[in-house]
Amino acid sequence: MSAPAQDVEALRLRTRDFIRDVVIPAEPGPDVRLSEELRDALMAAAKDAGVFAPHVAREYGGQGVPIEHWSPIFQEAGYSPIGPSVLNCMAPDEGNMHMLGIIATEAQKQRYLAPLASGEVRSCFAMTEPHPGAGSDPDALRTEAVKVAGGWLINGHKRFISGAEVAGFSIVMARNDAGDGVPAGATMLLVDMDNPGIRVGQQIHAIDRAIAGGHPHVHLEDCFVADDAVLGAPGEGFRYAQVRLGPARLTHCMRWLGLARRSLDIVLDRAEAREIFGHRIADLGIAQDMIAQSVIDIETSDAIITKTAALLERDPKAGSALSSIAKVHCSEAVFRVIDRAIQLCGGDGVTDRLPLASYMNEVRPFRIYDGSNETHKWAISRRASSRRRKEVAAGAARMDVVDGDVW
Structure with a gap:
């Protein structure tokens, strides 16, 4: 085993122990949101345990794990519904951290990434809009930046902006016209x-509870930001969005797969302990089939996540395309x-x-x-x-240069 693989496995095991020994005993009741006070205390414990922010570069206080090795650690975090928040690898912050780390200027990293990575502030990503604005189709974007x-002056109406109520800043996606050398x-x-803008x-009261700050509407009314507020280059927002969205889809898969593993453990323990019609549930053929199908769903999800994460590291464009397949498969399998x-x-x-x-309430929205x-x-x-x-x-082109029958 290579040294990096050993490091990842050691971090996975530390994360596993931390989630089971510290986080799970502190979980609030079903459908109760994690309080800020408890999150702060658990985050401090995570930092002491050396498991905080596994995806963040070490210079910003994280563990510096490359994306191809995130999955086993994120799955351990996701074994508890509050685990990703405690480890600061929960959406939407995790996706924003990843994008800021790639695109932001050094000044922007110090102002936004550093406090976000440390857990001092939270963030949101403002792209989705009320119909007929951007939703599943980002080309329908109606918010304008002039x-x-x-x-820049921003005007628009966003909706379903996860985490907005507790966010310290937002990454806003807005449409811009061409001008002053800026492409449309x-x-x-x-x-x-x-x-003030x-x-x-x-x-918006959705059925999930894991994301702090809910999913409210956000209004931008003559919102002025200085030139240094542009993330990346003007006019390139749709291209940059793929930097965020591909990995963000996949990390959702990782976290929820951890919750699927816990659900299977719960039912395995119950099937061993409970009897019906004189037999343990674990010995009944119909139960065995259902358990086997769940194991298959978990293992196939794990495999496609691993393949996609490795591809995202080598070829982000191809990895983003494969993340669509992973997202569909994992969200339905979980x-x-x-x-x-x-x-x-x-x-x-x-x-x-x-x-x-x-748990069902948490994972059902992921299909949307x-x-x-x-x-x-x-x-x-x-x-x-x-393709x-x-x-x-x-x-056909090859056939043109070959004599005789090819097929």
Whole structure:
């Protein structure tokens, strides 16, 4: 085993122990949000244990793990619904940290990334809008950023902006026209939440509870930011979004797969201890089939996550495309695992005697968040058809230079 692999495994084991020994005993009840006071105390403990911010560069207080090795650690964190928040690798902050680390200027990293990585502040990513604005289709973006003297003026209405109520700053995606050497497109802008031009609006009450700050509306009304608030280059926002969205889809898969593993453990323990019709549940063929299907769902999800993470490290564009497949597969597989666990636990499965029903509430929205599965399937199908057309065209070209019958 190479030294880096040894380091990753050691961190995974430390994370596993920390989640089981420290975090799980401190979990609030089902459907109860983690308080700020408890999160602060647990984050301090995570730092002392050397498991805090596994994905963040060491210079910003993290563990410096490359993305191809995130999965086993994120799965251990996700074994508790509050684990990712405690380790500061929860959405939307984790995705924002990753993007800031790649795109931000050094001054922006010091102002925004450093306090975000340390857990001093939180953030949000403001792209989704009310219909007919951007949702699964980012090209429908309606929020506008207009270049003015010394900066930009932003106007728009965002909705379902996860974490906005507790965020210290937002990364706002806005459409911009061409001008002053700036191409028409979208621009990402860093906006402090105490800017008088931005305000958090009505809260949207979704069924999940793990993301602090909920999913409210956000309004930008003549919101002025200086030129140094541009993240990356003006007009390049859609390209930069892929830097964030591909890995963010995959890390959702990692965290929720950890929760699926815990759900399977819960049902395995129950199946060993409970009897029905004179037999342990674990000895009944129908239960064995359901458990086997859950193991298959977990292992296939783990495999595609591992493949996608390695590809994202080598080829971000190809990795982002594969992350669509991973997102669809994992979000549906994790749901099935937890649903089977509830079914095997009978009446207790749908009550607060067990945490499974609350887990279901957490994972069900993932088939919609980060682009609905149906949108991803449409894109997956288009890419497959395009690839096949190119293969056929290349084959026809080869046939043209070969004598005789080829096929």
